[in-house]
Amino acid sequence: MAVCTGCSLLCDDIEVTLESGRIARTKNLCRKGLGRFRSLYSERASPRADGSEVDVGDAISRAAEILSGAKRPLLFGWSNSTLEAQQAGIALARKLGGVIDDTSSFCQGPLMELVIRGQMPTGTLDDVRNFGDTLIYWGSDPTSSHPRHMSRFSYFPRGEKLQKGFEEDRTAFAVDVRESPTAKIVADGYFQIPPGGDAEFIEAILSVLDGKMPKVQDKKRMISFVTTLKKAKMGFIFPGLGLVYSLKDRLDLFSQLVARLNEGVPFRVIPMVGHYNMRGFNQTLFEQTGGINQVSFADGEARRGQENGIISALDSCDAALVVGSDPVSSLPAAFARKLAKIPVVVMDPHRNLTADLARVVIPTALSGLEAGGAALRMDGVRVELAPVVEGASPSDAEVLARIREVV
Amino acid sequence: MAELSVLVVTFRDIFQSEAQEAGRYGEEYRKASALILLDRGDADRAGIKDGSAVTVASDAGSVVVNAGVDQESHPGVAFMPNSPWSNQLVSGQVGPSKIPEFKRIEARLSSASGPVLKIEELLLGIVQG
Ligand code: SF4
Numbered sequence: 001m002a003v004c005t006g007c008s009l010l011c012d013d014i015e016v017t018l019e020s021g022r023i024a025r026t027k028n029l030c031r032k033g034l035g036r037f038r039s040l041y042s043e044r045a046s047p048r049a050d051g052s053e054v055d056v057g058d059a060i061s062r063a064a065e066i067l068s069g070a071k072r073p074l075l076f077g078w079s080n081s082t083l084e085a086q087q088a089g090i091a092l093a094r095k096l097g098g099v100i101d102d103t104s105s106f107c108q109g110p111l112m113e114l115v116i117r118g119q120m121p122t123g124t125l126d127d128v129r130n131f132g133d134t135l136i137y138w139g140s141d142p143t144s145s146h147p148r149h150m151s152r153f154s155y156f157p158r159g160e161k162l163q164k165g166f167e168e169d170r171t172a173f174a175v176d177v178r179e180s181p182t183a184k185i186v187a188d189g190y191f192q193i194p195p196g197g198d199a200e201f202i203e204a205i206l207s208v209l210d211g212k213m214p215k216v217q218d219k220k221r222m223i224s225f226v227t228t229l230k231k232a233k234m235g236f237i238f239p240g241l242g243l244v245y246s247l248k249d250r251l252d253l254f255s256q257l258v259a260r261l262n263e264g265v266p267f268r269v270i271p272m273v274g275h276y277n278m279r280g281f282n283q284t285l286f287e288q289t290g291g292i293n294q295v296s297f298a299d300g301e302a303r304r305g306q307e308n309g310i311i312s313a314l315d316s317c318d319a320a321l322v323v324g325s326d327p328v329s330s331l332p333a334a335f336a337r338k339l340a341k342i343p344v345v346v347m348d349p350h351r352n353l354t355a356d357l358a359r360v361v362i363p364t365a366l367s368g369l370e371a372g373g374a375a376l377r378m379d380g381v382r383v384e385l386a387p388v389v390e391g392a393s394p395s396d397a398e399v400l401a402r403i404r405e406v407v
Numbered sequence: 408m409a410e411l412s413v414l415v416v417t418f419r420d421i422f423q424s425e426a427q428e429a430g431r432y433g434e435e436y437r438k439a440s441a442l443i444l445l446d447r448g449d450a451d452r453a454g455i456k457d458g459s460a461v462t463v464a465s466d467a468g469s470v471v472v473n474a475g476v477d478q479e480s481h482p483g484v485a486f487m488p489n490s491p492w493s494n495q496l497v498s499g500q501v502g503p504s505k506i507p508e509f510k511r512i513e514a515r516l517s518s519a520s521g522p523v524l525k526i527e528e529l530l531l532g533i534v535q536g
Contacts, residue, residue, distance in 0.1 A: 006428070031421055031424075031425045032424045032425055032428065034425070035424065035425040035426075035427070035428025035429050037429050038428065039428045043431065043432060105505075106506050106507060110504070110506075139441060141418070144418075144419055144420055144421040144424070145421075145424075177416055177484065178481070178486055179479040179481075181421075195414050195416050195484060195510065195511050196511055216422055221488075237464060241510070242510065244506075245508075245509055245511075246437025247512045248502065248504040249502065249503055249504045266465065274419075311506075311507070326431075328491075329431070329491045329494070330489075330532060331494065331507075332494050332497035332499055332509075332535070333467070333468060333494050333495045333497070333499075333532075334497075334498070336494070336533045337536050340519060340533055340534050350431070351431075352431055353431070353526065353529075353530050353533075356530055357530065357534055390421045
């Protein structure tokens with residue numbers, strides 16, 4: 001069985017048939033996962049330095065030169081790398097006295113921080129399958145982002161205590177601004193809110209919990225919703241970027257809601273982390289430095305601060321190493337422009353926009369397919385990855401170790 | 408067409424993710440990404456046909472994408488798959504959380520000022536900007 005690294009569910013039941021060393025057939029992959037497996041054979045990166053094709057060794061030497069010559073290098077990405085590569089990346093940042101940050105910085109970071117610090121009750125996806133009878137997909141759309149979430153874990157499967165699955169044993173809700181494919185599946189459980197309306201929606205639930213009339217149009221429906229939540233044997237909330245982006249600095253309101261629900265019944269939160277090992281990076285960096293992202297090692301000491309998050313760091317960093325990520329695509333153009341102005345080294349299995357403007361490109365193995373290692377699933381469960389095929393490129397961890405030797 | 412003001416919310420779409428895995432530079436990814444989904448009433452009022460190209464402009468920038476008309480009703484709100492095209496519209500100004508407003512972009516739609524750009528052309532704009 002192979003593991004899919006297409007999203008943070010890390011499905012470990014993928015059957016692969018090889019023919020002459022190439023993947024010929026697979027079983028159990030979703031569309032997104034199939035895309036990831038097929039990407040083995042499309043748009044692969046090739047080694048480059050200063051506009052010319054070079055060999056990997058030369059690309060690594062040039063990368064080391066750029067990084068050691070920088071006063072404040074930014075080491076960014078990491079959510080698509082194994083735990084081993086993440087450790088090697090942190091060690092490199094330490095040696096360079098640089099700044100390290102990952103995609104969680106402008107994504108699920110604020111919520112993941114609460115989970116990792118133990119300030120938000122959480123559980124595993126196996127708990128969801130076995131015991132989760134009341135589910136809220138909040139600002140998340142697993143059908144699109146984590147296509148097998150509902151079928152492997154949360155909605156459809158029979159569980160230890162839930163032998164009748166979604167037909168009778170599970171009640172699911174979706175809170176979203178868009179009637180997403182997930183909202184369509186939960187049908188009557190869909191609450192449409194206006195953009196930015198999450199805080200008000202939370203306040204309405206809190207009002208009902210306080211025995212007050214909620215300030216919403218359909219009071220009856222809100223009261224019946226909260227009544228269902230209060231009857232949960234074990235509830236789970238799956239918050240997506242919709243919730244995190246909408247609440248931003250008011251995430252404490254969500255914490256307050258979760259705490260209030262937990263006064264009556266157990267309610268757990270599993271953030272819908274996108275990239276396959278974002279949680280791994282956050283946890284690893286936290287264990288080593290006390291910060292889940294946005295850490296600087298300047299002057300040999302680990303310091304956490306917003307100034308080290310990519311959004312702010314682009315104003316102060318004078319070179320960047322980008323690993324397994326494409327910030328030029330995923331950041332607002334205003335920030336991508338800033339990245340375009342400094343020397344960038346990219347390590348990636350594929351060509352992407354950041355690689356196109358990079359000074360140095362080092363192609364790497366696609367983890368889970370060409371390189372092994374381990375990763376943490378969205379719920380923190382460790383999953384071992386083993387290579388399925390032989391690739392031509394070294395793993396992230398190997399390249400990072402080689403850079404570290406020479407800087 | 409008449410000008411139309413909307414609040415743009417970005418989202419992730421499975422077909423777009425699949426297309427991205429298959430090839431960020433491919434036509435399929437561009438089709439699945441350079442897109443704005445409108446409420447039917449809004450589209451009718453502004454005279455925007457399903458599949459026609461429109462310019463979407465915010466205070467941060469502008470981009471030409473294809474318009475789609477949604478089955479579901481969401482007047483005043485438009486949805487765009489999160490991509491380098493939608494990122495042309497997201498502001499470089501951030502609040503105390505330092506998280507850009509990916510999901511709340513005030514924008515105006517007008518007749519297309521040119522073709523839908525290819526991803527390489529967007530990159531060129533970034534490098535030259
Ligand atoms: S749900 Fe995620 S991990 Fe599972 S097969 Fe699909 S992309 Fe891969």
